[in-house]
Amino acid sequence: MIKSTRWFYLVFFLFVCLLAVFFVPSPDDWGWATGDGLALFQNKFADYNGRYLGNLCAFALLRAPLLLPFVKALVLTGILYMIQKLSGSRDPRFLRLSALLLILPCPLFIHDVVWTAAFANYEIPVCFLLCCAYLAFCARVPKGGWAVLFYSLLATLGFASQLFMEHYTLFALALSAFAVLYARRREGHFTPRTVLWFCSAIGGAALMFSNGAYRQILRGEQRYQRLEWNPLATLWMIVSNLLIACLPMLIVIAVLLILLRKRNPKAFAALPRHGEAWFYMALLAVLHAPLAVVYPVGVRCFSLAAVILLLLAQKLFAAVAGAQNPVDGQRPGRRTLSVALALVMVFDLAGYATVFAANRRKVA
Numbered sequence: 001m002i003k004s005t006r007w008f009y010l011v012f013f014l015f016v017c018l019l020a021v022f023f024v025p026s027p028d029d030w031g032w033a034t035g036d037g038l039a040l041f042q043n044k045f046a047d048y049n050g051r052y053l054g055n056l057c058a059f060a061l062l063r064a065p066l067l068l069p070f071v072k073a074l075v076l077t078g079i080l081y082m083i084q085k086l087s088g089s090r091d092p093r094f095l096r097l098s099a100l101l102l103i104l105p106c107p108l109f110i111h112d113v114v115w116t117a118a119f120a121n122y123e124i125p126v127c128f129l130l131c132c133a134y135l136a137f138c139a140r141v142p143k144g145g146w147a148v149l150f151y152s153l154l155a156t157l158g159f160a161s162q163l164f165m166e167h168y169t170l171f172a173l174a175l176s177a178f179a180v181l182y183a184r185r186r187e188g189h190f191t192p193r194t195v196l197w198f199c200s201a202i203g204g205a206a207l208m209f210s211n212g213a214y215r216q217i218l219r220g221e222q223r224y225q226r227l228e229w230n231p232l233a234t235l236w237m238i239v240s241n242l243l244i245a246c247l248p249m250l251i252v253i254a255v256l257l258i259l260l261r262k263r264n265p266k267a268f269a270a271l272p273r274h275g276e277a278w279f280y281m282a283l284l285a286v287l288h289a290p291l292a293v294v295y296p297v298g299v300r301c302f303s304l305a306a307v308i309l310l311l312l313a314q315k316l317f318a319a320v321a322g323a324q325n326p327v328d329g330q331r332p333g334r335r336t337l338s339v340a341l342a343l344v345m346v347f348d349l350a351g352y353a354t355v356f357a358a359n360r361r362k363v364a
Helices: 002-021 027-033 035-042 052-061 068-087 092-103 107-114 116-137 145-160 166-187 192-209 212-218 231-263 265-269 275-293 299-321 334-363
Strands: none
Touching: 002 068, 002 092, 002 334, 027 035, 027 052, 027 116, 035 052, 052 116, 068 092, 068 116, 068 299, 092 231, 092 299, 092 334, 107 116, 107 231, 107 299, 116 145, 116 166, 116 192, 116 299, 145 192, 166 192, 166 275, 166 299, 231 265, 231 275, 231 299, 275 299
């Protein structure tokens, strides 16, 4: 099973590499790849925003077209791998389901993966945040010299993950603070890795929000980004964008809830008392709370929400499966999910290859 899983990740990585070759640059990408991006870089993004690493990644990747497909594939494969590690799932069916949902040609994929400038600011920090959560909550701390490498990696990722998106920065601060308190309660003392994550997150957030753009936003001097208090309109904007971005995950969760009620009524009845389910709901609330007072909010703001919903879906998936644990190759639904994933891959390749060819003719 482990060997077949490794092959699956390799195939997924190579597929995303190939698919990314056919992604057409957006107008925003052209801006980053030309003089506008160079001017921002030379000005050190002063009074632009504090997304220093996101801006640098967009600036660099759009000047390295040969490297770009590999980076997109590495990040998406990393997100898929981290979802499996954080969920604790070793079920190949859920791995295939997660992969399928991540590459569906839906608005979230178009806004967050195809659009390279958005990818740099939204998908890369998701991978970093998942790695931080895994290192802080799940991973075993190695001994000896490897421990130094472990803590160095956690501190670097904790600091770096803060320099992409504002609401991700605030979310990471809240999550790292929760990690400190949770470890204190579980272990009876403060653990070095959670404290280190929290401190590195504070450092990264301080650097990000030191950018002059945020003082301009507070003074109402920014035209594009601004604070706006309109509860009904904002709530509608958040809910509608969440539905657009995360509809595939929400449909899967709805189906799993129906199956759970049918196959395991006791587990379904116990859901309101399930602490982990409420934990994921709380994460979603904390993640989206800053969006209630800012403008604009778009589909691309919800890539991390999709991952949290996938983690919630895994818990429901495990509950639906119940105590059944058949032989790996005989798990019902595995072949169906494999076929569905293959069809989505073919559809993606055909669609983006067609768009790529049309764009080449248009440019010519």
